[in-house]
Amino acid sequence: MKKISFLGAGSMAEAMISGLLQAQICTKEGIVATNRSNDEQLMYLHETYGINTTRNKRDFIQDADIIVLACKPKDASSGVSSICEYVQEHQLIISVMAGIPTSYITQLLGKNNPIIRVMPNTSATIGKSATAISASLHANEEHVALAHTLFTTIGVVQTVEENDLDAVTGLSGSGPAYVYYLVEAMEKAAQEIGLDHQTAKPLILQTIIGAAEMLKHSQKHPSILRKEVTSQGGTTEAGIATLQQYNYEEAMIACIKNATKRSKEMGEVYSKEK
Incomplete structure (x- = not known):
């Protein structure tokens, strides 16, 4: 894959970036991250992992194969709204925002992108996450397989129906x-x-x-x-x-x-x- 873009640059984004690079799923040049306002965190990710960071939303989205929504759930609306005009329907959206339905993300985007909703846990930071993934209406088996490959880099992965993700959150997420x-x-x-x-x-x-x-x-x-x-x-x-x-x-x-x-x-x- 050419490019993975992370909207949100906190601990879960860092865990994924570290896992992807260690597993050689992509190169550091193929990863870009942005967040709402924490320049210090972006600099840390750049210096630690060699990835690209930007505040330019067009550059952030352009040519991305995968867009990872790793912002806080309370920032879902503002975060997705800030990039929706640049998102193209063929791009795969992966959301690690707890409690946010894929239907709501589709609504915010205004497009029928394939979306994979993911529930990892904080053990992802040491590559030991228990992660569940589920597919939206517009995601196919290839999208699910790709998400499975990505999250296997930070632990064990199970595929579930989206309506089971609340139970997963209560069990392994917390x-x-x-x-x-x-x-x-x-x-x-x-x-x-x-x-x-x-x-x-x-x-x-x-x-x-x-x-x-x-x-x-x-x-x-x-x-x-x-x-x-x-x-x-x-x-x-x-x-x-x-x-x-x-x-x-x-x-x-x-x-x-x-x-x-x-x-x-x-x-x-x-x-x-x-």
Whole structure:
């Protein structure tokens, strides 16, 4: 591909740029980025990755094979409106704006561009994102395959229907924060049981990493793996009993459901706009 243009130059755009260059999907000369007003961030991306940056919207769009909408959801209207006159219908639009329906982007563009809506998570910055992608009405299998190739550079990719993206947002989009919250609690517990931070942190992190690797490589259901660690009358049984006492499972389910609900609410705002 000749050129990928990023509208928005924050952490997700940087993660994608880094992944694309490392995977040699495109060259640094083939990537251009712009944002609303942060010149310092554009300079950082230019100096770090050697990509092009510009404030000229015509130059930004011209000859782009792919336009990545990586601005904040609240800036969707102003961002897309600022480039719509230069966008051509054959150009593929990839949106990483959480909660913004493809129908709303089509409305803002005033054109029937192929659009792929994407829900990565912040682990993209280290190439470990759990990403879901979905296609708009005007996107075909070739567009989906291209998006799949791009996002494989920053992690694992699943293709879903667009109406499932709210559930993905609540599950894996927000998911890293749930894990970080768990680690926060484990660090506080370690302090209360007498372990200093330098001793506890690597033990906690390796516990999380090791458990994730076990889940990834084992054919056993998580409940079986949990039971294999839990000896009758032992320490793990005592710990699990406490989690059950505090309705840990119910709290996690409610957490994900509420995040999903909020994603739907955000999307409905834009779906109703004319």
